[in-house]
Amino acid sequence: MKDTQISLPGTRHPDPPAPWAPFGKRTRRVRNIADLRAGALRRLPRAIADFIDGGAEDEVTLDRNRAAWAGPRFAPRILTDVTEVDLSTRVLGTDWAQPFMIGPTGAAGFLWPGGDVALARAAHDxxxxxxxxxxxNISIEDLRASTEGPLWFQCYIFKQRAFSDQLIARAAAAGYETLVITVDFPVGGNRERDARNDFTMPFRYTPRIFWDFATHPQWSLSILRHGTPELANLRGFTASSDASEVASSVGRNYDAGFDWDDLARIRERWPGTLVVKGVVRPDDARRLVALGADAIVVSNHGGRQLDGGVATLDALPGVVAAVAGAVPVLVDGGIRRGSDIVKALALGASGTLLGRTTLYGLALAGPEGVSRALDILRTEVRRTMQFCGVTRISDIGPDCLAPGTYPTAHIKGDPE
Ligand SMILES: Cc1cc2nc3c(=O)[nH]c(=O)nc-3n(C[C@H](O)[C@H](O)[C@H](O)COP(=O)(O)O)c2cc1C
Structure with a gap:
């Protein structure tokens, strides 16, 4: 296949507009992430709501991810002075003010104009x-120019390897410190809700989609006013400049042949931190450490790829044991409460990524909604730590949990 030339994107800096309603109104009654989700699903057309909220096939993994966090139970330690709680931690040589970050999610611009910038700035704040x-929906370079906060770039691998290589080179040139390679995406997941809703990117205006958008005027007007977001980093992916041609050729061109040797070549070329996302097996995790990965994200793409896979919470202890402290292990999938995050840390994670949680906030109330989501989690993590009698992130361990209530999963490939 002929290698694709990329054309460098222009400089569009879509500043996320302020929420339409007076500041605070949209999130005033929001108490938790479930409230943000409910509001987001109301505001969005069905097709967009299902795109972010849904998963692959029967959504067993999607549901399992979420349900699994209810399993471990805390064994709170009493009579400890928990007046002062420090949520800060260090991950991959950088300071995080709290033990969670905003992970990579495509199409944020479809939830709120300038969605990626809103997420990046809220994370920085x-x-x-x-x-x-x-x-x-923003180019690598434009996002770098829009925030001073630490940025990671997540790269998919396309059959046009030169295109992925150039994305990685652009991220390095723009000063992104961390490259994330997502490895649970050899092919696109079978998301049946999208097909049922006639949802494609860019939109095909079938009668169903037209009706869906027409009955969600607030969202539709905002898209009309600010323009349909584009896949800004995929300009030049094909010779065609037609947006639907670009989107459909991207879908056809994920590289199912990407393997360990290819990842090793990326490791050799990428000068910064390399994070591999989408790992559930201990033997894979061990091999990634040997290959030179700097961190591993236990993830199944939020149940959007393989359905019927293991919940990330259940996979976490096996991966943590296999890695044996050599590199940090992060986790995502179904995290909707601060207590989920404390449980992840108790099971050996160094931190968590957020996927839908911050997207719900974005979809409901733009920048304000993202900050609200982060604020809710921060408050919940702090309160959970206080109940558990710990005041520092490094003090959170399996000791915070009741024996027998958390997985010590031994799936094939475990060290023992
Ligand atoms: C709408 C949406 C788009 C996503 N896009 C990407 C992506 O482009 N790259 C990636 O590595 N993961 C992507 N993910 C997966 C997330 O990074 C994360 O693994 C997942 O959302 C975690 O599960 P949770 O949403 O239940 O917390 C996406 C998830 C959602 C919901």
């Missing part, structure tokens, strides 16, 4: 990194 997705 909260003192944590933001990961830009390959399918983000």
């Amino acid at each position: 909260a003192g944590v990194p933001f990961a830009l997705s390959t399918s983000g």
Whole structure:
């Protein structure tokens, strides 16, 4: 296949507009992430709501991810002075003000104009990194120019390897410190809700989509006013400049042949921190450490790829044991409460990524909604730590949990 030339994107800096309603109104009654989700799903057309909220096939993994966090139970330690709680931690040599960051999610611009910038700035304000997705709606360079916060770049691998190589080179040139390679995406997941809703990117205006958008005027007007977001980093992916041609050729061109040797070549070329996302097996985790990965994200793409896979919470202890402290292990999937985050840390994670949680906030109330989501989690993490009698992130361990209530999963490939 002929290598694709990329054309460098122009300089569009879509500043996320302020929420339409007076500041605070949209999130005033919001108490938790479930409230943000409910509001977001109301505001969005069905097709967009299902795109962010849904998963692959029967959504068993999606549901399992969420349900698994209810399993471990805390064994709170009493009579400890928990007046002062420090949520800060160090991950990959950088300070995080709290033990969670915003992970890579494509299509944020479809939830709120300038969605990627809103997420990145909220992460910066909260003192944590933001990961830009390959399918983000702002170019690598423009996002770098829009925030001073720490940025990671997540790269998908296309059959046109030169295109992925150039994305990685652009991220390095723009000063992104961390490259995330997502490895649970050899092919696109079978998301049946999208097909049922006639949802494609860019939109095909079938009668169903037209009706869906027409009955959600607030969202539709905002898209009309600010323009349909584009996949800004995929300009030049094909010779065609037609947006639907670009989107459909991206879908056809994920490289199912990407393997360990290819990842090793990326490791050799990428000068910064390399994070591999989408790992659930201990043997894979061990091999990634040997290959030179700097961190591992236990993830199944929020149940959007393989359905029927293991919940990330259940996979976490096996991966942590296999890695044996050599590199940090992060986790995502179904995290909707601060207590989920404390449980992840108790099971050996160094931190968590957020996917839908911050997207719900973005979809409901733009920048304000993202900050609200982060604020809710921060408050919940702090309160959970106080109940558990710990005041520093490094003090959170399995000791915070009741024996027998958390997984010590031994799936194939475990060290023992
Ligand atoms: C709408 C949406 C788009 C996503 N896009 C990407 C992506 O472009 N790259 C990636 O590595 N992961 C992507 N993910 C997966 C997230 O990074 C994360 O692994 C997942 O959302 C975690 O599960 P949770 O949403 O239940 O917390 C996406 C997830 C959602 C919901």
